[in-house]
Amino acid sequence: MIELVKVNKTFDDGHKVLKNINIFIDKGEFVFLVGPSGSGKSTLIKLLLKEVEPTNGKIVIDGKNTTKLKRNDIPYLRRSMGVVFQDFRLLQDKTVYENVAFAMEIVEAQPRDIRKQVPIALSMVGLSKKSNLYPKQLSGGEQQRVSLARAMVNGPSILVADEPTGNLDPEMSRDIVKILYEFNQRGTTVLMATHDRDIVNAMKKRVIAIEDGVMVRDEKRGGYFDEA
Amino acid sequence: MKLRTTKYFIKEGTSNLRRNKVMSVASITSVIAALLVIGIFFIVVLNVDYAASALESQVEISVHLVNGLSEGIINAMSGEIEAIEGVKEVVFVSKDVALKNMKQKLGDKGYLLDGLESDNPLPDTFVVTLTNPQKASSVALALNSMSSIEKVSYGKDELEKLLKATYVLRMTSLLIITILLFISIFIISNTIKLTVFARRREIGIMKFIGATDWFVRGPFIVEGILLGVTGAVVSTALLGGGYLYTVNLIQKQMLGFLALSFMPFGSIITSLAFLLVFVGIVIGAIGSLLSVRRFIKV
Ligand SMILES: Nc1ncnc2c1ncn2[C@@H]1O[C@H](COP(=O)(O)OP(=O)(O)OP(=O)(O)O)[C@@H](O)[C@H]1O
Numbered sequence: 001m002i003e004l005v006k007v008n009k010t011f012d013d014g015h016k017v018l019k020n021i022n023i024f025i026d027k028g029e030f031v032f033l034v035g036p037s038g039s040g041k042s043t044l045i046k047l048l049l050k051e052v053e054p055t056n057g058k059i060v061i062d063g064k065n066t067t068k069l070k071r072n073d074i075p076y077l078r079r080s081m082g083v084v085f086q087d088f089r090l091l092q093d094k095t096v097y098e099n100v101a102f103a104m105e106i107v108e109a110q111p112r113d114i115r116k117q118v119p120i121a122l123s124m125v126g127l128s129k130k131s132n133l134y135p136k137q138l139s140g141g142e143q144q145r146v147s148l149a150r151a152m153v154n155g156p157s158i159l160v161a162d163e164p165t166g167n168l169d170p171e172m173s174r175d176i177v178k179i180l181y182e183f184n185q186r187g188t189t190v191l192m193a194t195h196d197r198d199i200v201n202a203m204k205k206r207v208i209a210i211e212d213g214v215m216v217r218d219e220k221r222g223g224y225f226d227e228a
Numbered sequence: 229m230k231l232r233t234t235k236y237f238i239k240e241g242t243s244n245l246r247r248n249k250v251m252s253v254a255s256i257t258s259v260i261a262a263l264l265v266i267g268i269f270f271i272v273v274l275n276v277d278y279a280a281s282a283l284e285s286q287v288e289i290s291v292h293l294v295n296g297l298s299e300g301i302i303n304a305m306s307g308e309i310e311a312i313e314g315v316k317e318v319v320f321v322s323k324d325v326a327l328k329n330m331k332q333k334l335g336d337k338g339y340l341l342d343g344l345e346s347d348n349p350l351p352d353t354f355v356v357t358l359t360n361p362q363k364a365s366s367v368a369l370a371l372n373s374m375s376s377i378e379k380v381s382y383g384k385d386e387l388e389k390l391l392k393a394t395y396v397l398r399m400t401s402l403l404i405i406t407i408l409l410f411i412s413i414f415i416i417s418n419t420i421k422l423t424v425f426a427r428r429r430e431i432g433i434m435k436f437i438g439a440t441d442w443f444v445r446g447p448f449i450v451e452g453i454l455l456g457v458t459g460a461v462v463s464t465a466l467l468g469g470g471y472l473y474t475v476n477l478i479q480k481q482m483l484g485f486l487a488l489s490f491m492p493f494g495s496i497i498t499s500l501a502f503l504l505v506f507v508g509i510v511i512g513a514i515g516s517l518l519s520v521r522r523f524i525k526v
């Protein structure tokens with residue numbers, strides 16, 4: 001569950017990037033966040049991760065008001081959300097397996113849980129056979145699948161993806177969205193910022209559009225453009 | 229903290245060191261240089277303290293009495309002196325005993341003093357030992373104000389010079405040691421900054437997948453402590469060897485009486501090792517904490 005109430009974000013340089021944003025995303029929803037370049041999509045995702053603080057307003061995640069969170073509690077907020085970025089952000093000197101296991105080592109999981117969960121996560125993204133390769137030896141789509149496995153291996157209730165298909169060709173993009181959809185079917189709330197109109201139009205999921213920092217549309221089963 | 233997390237810190241910390249070999253060696257060398265100087269000051273201060281306390285324990289005031297006091301008066305005076313603040317012990321040495329002592333000292337030339345028994349020129353004396361050499365002047369003052377006393381004497385100037393010298397030495401070494409500590413922390417922190425910088429992308433990834441600040445810092449702290457402790461071990465070995473060599477040399481040079489007032493090697497090497505390793509750990513940890521500060525705020 002994600003809730004933004006009257007959220008504004010003005011950067012130090014006076015740039016108003018988000019204006020009075022009100023969003024409520026229920027548990028298990030699949031939501032696309034669309035809008036032109038520079039409209040504030042990434043900033044909104046950074047607010048959820050507490051990489052950026054809202055100027056005012058309230059952000060509630062899993063029932064917790066994150067605006068009141070102390071610095072030491074931020075890691076635990078981030079553990080409740082899986083995150084995927086356009087540029088994959090994998091560790092180049094670790095294998096596929098090690099990259100995914102690392103997310104569990106960081107939260108000090110039991111080694112026997114790591115040995116059990118990592119192969120499961122890798123099979124969910126279809127990479128069981130490539131677990132000993134390094135990111136350099138993978139295609140972009142495969143790298144993004146590794147980062148999806150890493151985001152999901154600790155079983156977060158929310159998955160946030162900032163243009164996960166931004167660097168991928170249409171075919172690979174469809175694979176990634178298919179995996180996101182599978183995660184969603186298993187109960188994970190998914191929020192995906194994207195420019196990919198084909199995907200948005202094909203999925204017929206909830207669409208939230210922002211333009212110039214203002215929320216201009218929130219449709220239950222929407223397309224990339226406003227059809228009304 | 230869990231054991232496997234500690235293992236992870238140590239594994240990553242040592243691999244940081246290996247990845248950064250040249251800088252690691254350079255910074256260990258600087259730490260050794262700093263710790264050597266710190267260690268030398270420590271050894272000098274310890275030895276001067278040792279010599280000073282040996283001297284201090286010998287500080288005594290001798291009180292010469294006027295001639296012909298009765299036993300009753302002498303007993304009363306002894307009690308009065310014992311009551312003075314800072315006095316540990318009062319021993320009365322009568323002029324007869326003093327003469328005998330002198331004769332004994334002269335050995336086979338003791339006959340020179342023959343015949344003095346009937347007209348003994350030596351005074352009756354109280355030998356006063358002190359609880360604390362710092363009290364010497366105030367005790368001497370109190371003694372001077374008593375009656376029936378001819379002369380109060382102690383190694384005033386020598387003692388004061390020594391006390392002043394140890395004080396100046398302590399303060400100077402404290403200052404120099406503080407400066408060196410800051411320099412070592414700066415050097416370690418700069419070395420680790422290179423690793424931190426090389427791994428800034430990794431730190432960013434760790435932070436957004438939910439690593440705590442301490443988890444991110446761990447390997448760098450290990451790296452810093454390893455730099456500090458390696459420097460400490462090497463400099464302890466160098467200083468220990470140097471100390472043995474120097475003390476031996478001085479003893480061989482027929483300066484044996486000097487070596488007597490050196491601290492024994494065994495007691496100096498343990499406190500030195502503890503001190504330097506402790507200092508190494510502290511500067512390593514502080515240096516690494518300083519270097520991650522900037523990159524951890526994501
Ligand atoms: N730290 C910052 N300081 C000042 N302005 C910023 C900062 N970060 C982002 N902005 C501005 O905020 C606006 C929105 O940026 P944001 O990255 O959220 O857009 P976006 O919708 O994700 O765009 P894109 O689709 O190109 O990724 C941009 O105009 C950007 O210049």
Ligand SMILES: [Mg+2]
Pocket residue numbers: 041042043162163
């Ligand atoms: Mg963006």
